[in-house]
Amino acid sequence: MKLLVAVKQVAALDEDFEIRADGRDVEADFLIRDVNEWDDYSLEEALKIKEAAASPVEVVAVSVGPEDADEALRKCLAKGADRAIRVWDEAIEGSDSIAIARVLAAVARKESPQMLFAGVQSSDHAFASTGVATAAFLDWPHAAVVANLTYTPGGDTAVFRRELEGGVLHEMQIECPAVLTIQLGINTPRYASLRSIKQAAAKPIEVLSLQDLGIAAPDVGESGSLSRVRRMYIPDKGRAEMIEGDVEEQAARLAQIIKDAIGGAA
């Protein structure tokens, strides 16, 4: 019995940052990397099932990304994931969530898990589509924004709850294998001890190429995506102005601004 957990090494902005020369992303040097917050909860949910199981359950963490994604995977290993897989190929650069889902679906086919968990969304791009798109490629049932899960390993179905508006809960049953996107707060993610962090540093991470997964290069990257980034920019600030100088100068400037605003009637 196997559970597959998709994780992403997300980017957060540093206090100061610059937009990349091509105007389509932030310059990488200004990004702080970390594991997507939702994925901590997905992993914890898988680990909880593993720990409660009577028969062995294998938890496999998977990430699509360059080498720096290893940090996210090592964190999963430290917390108790059994294996970690990273998929990367230069051709994947520029993929949107649909192209990433295509890659994750290929990994799922290879691994044949009973369930695939993904975060509801990633904190950096926030499309909230990778998980459900993966289900579409797999033609598996799926459910989004899962806030509570009851699943006995090996079972053909799982029961879960989703939070709707006004405090209403939606309890549903789903056929397995399935893809669930996991909401924050579904559990309390654990911390890794120093010992397990050190042990995780020595564990292997399986690196798969597109070829290993039987994916053609044009099916990923910009050519394999349904959307593309036109530009990333900071909108112009408002027209606030700090009026400086002594009181007279400030008054004169203020009077000028008012005159300009009412059309220069003098």
Next chain:
Amino acid sequence: MARDPKHDILFQPLKIGPKVLRNRFYQVPHCIGAGSDRPGFQAAHRSLKAEGGWAGINTEYCSIHPESDDTHRLSARIWDAGDVRNLRAMTDHIHKYGALAGVELWYGSSHAPNMESRATPRGPSQYASEFETLTYCKEMDLDDIAMVQQYYVDAALRSRDAGFDIVYVYGAHSYLPLQFLSPYYNKRRDGYGGSLENRARFWVETLEKVRKAVGHDCAIATRFAVDTLYGQSGVEAERDGVKFAAMADPLVDLWDIDVGDIAEWGEDAGPSRFYLQGHQVPWTRIIKQVVKKPVLGVGRFTDPEKMTEIVTKGFADIIGAARPSISDPWLPKKIEEGRYDDIRVCIGCNVCISRWEIGGPPMICTQNATAGEEYRRGWHPEKFPKKTSDDSILVVGAGPAGSESARVLMERGYTVHLYDTAQKIGGHVNSIVTLPGLGEWGYHRDYRELQINKLVKKNRQSQVALGQKPMTAAAALAYGAEKIVIATGSAWNTDGTNCLTHDPIPGADASKADQLTPEQVLEGKKPIGKRVVILNADTYFMAPSLAEKLAVAGHDVTIVTGVHLANYMHFTLEYPNMMRRLHELHIKEIQNAFCSRIEAGRLEVYDIWGEGSKRSYRGPGVLPRDPNKTQRWLDFDSLLLVTGRHSNDALHRELKDSKAKWAENGVKDVYLIGDAEAPRLIADATFSGHRLAREIEEANAQFPKPYRREVAVWGVSHMPEGSTQVEYQT
């Protein structure tokens, strides 16, 4: 990041007499316990602030003559060439960083007890100090006045020679010039008493003389308590205050404005328990309206928004600060660099001041563990030596000691796991801040929480694990850390154990429904009855704070205290208003009384001086005094046991007991810090965590390395050409 342009005004230079302040940040004179006796401490502490961007930095009060000797408290002194040499270390170091150095010339009159010099203080009229014990001054005649004014002039000349840029005539905190000005002290009927012009004469003449002596070379400042807060029996801002300011304005280059007196100078250095940032602005602005010279105001300014408001609204030209400059010597630099959330905000606890009030030990700071350690331990608050090993460290307990230790270890580059059962960094500070008036103490927690959260982003191996199960010795050993720091804090005694009997009190048991520890009160789960008795043997804030909290909530509160209630709050200047608060809430205090036993709903109280005064030998097994027969019962609905604390050191003991297993688990050493080692002030707990983090590579890092001492050296004379021979008059 650059600073926000709206704060530019704080960085505009300002001319004061012949000198220029490079910006509007100014460390007003404040004590540190260095004076002219510890020149290294003085030079390092003050110049660190010059490095941190302050434009003007002052000594503490600096005595002009042996007639103004504040022993046992520690002032600076500029009595002779030996003092000039020592203070020169401070001015030289400040000048290296482009700031101005100031000296606050001080003559205390009756408020200086002259216990070292044995000189007779002189004053405007003869009075007994309301601040000192048993100190009277001699009323000055006209010769005396001329002589003391010359002391100021001579001291000013020595100050110039020592390299000072700003020379003060200190007239705040009820020292001599203000004593002449205030009818509270000045009862004279000659040309120096009576009318305002006469009462101002001493101060004005002194300013004239000092200005004439050094005014071309130095800026002349005066520190003026513009309102002594006694109404018409003292100085009032809008009466004598503004008139004196207008009169003396041509003679000064800088006005340093505050309020209050010496006996209750907590009205100036207002603790956060009672006063908000900027609390003196209503007085400062009155003076600013009548003078042409630059005005600086104080009031624990830590927030650049508030500072900007003060300057832009014209309440003051310069932001004066003592406590905020101790808490964060780099405050101006951090504002300039736009690092607003790195500011270590003063919590207003006044523990810095407490050390001067106690009598001059080196100043300490709750927020800034490096304060006072700059020279003797070589600690810089913003610079940390890089780690010297790849050891990873587990810190158990995220209270003041644990969080500070973790922060400094992380700054040094170590991988640190900070572990706590609570959901939030801060330990007991998280509950203390819910006590009346103590909200700002939470800045201690906030600074560490914010810095640690930044640091764990820089080193992904580090981690803050909150809301965890209590750590066991087995789990700590297996955790994978080479070094384990135990910072598990302390707890209030549940059995009445106290500093008077050193034993539990029969019947004391906080597991009973009608008895509570402070933690149980703060937790708010246990019901508390109408009639509350607080049994106190603690000398700081817990008993009065709980009394205030419960009285405000409608309980009838009686404090039975076997020690001087809130004694330490004298030192933090919180005492007077704390007592006023207890009084207005009708809280009863039974002093010099303690408890012999407790039963359901009542405790037996006795007077601690109730046994016989005559001591005689009466044989073995018999007390040498007549027995205490003052016992009587006092009823309560709820009894609060504020009798003492004990360390939560069980985990440390277990780890020490399992020393044989350390090596097999890769554990090199285990340390104990903060209240878990011994209950203490938050400042000292923070220090212990900081100290360990700086010295953790030492072979026996549990115990501090020796620090560099500054003491008089045999064979080296204080006076440049002096002798150290033992010589007698013949």
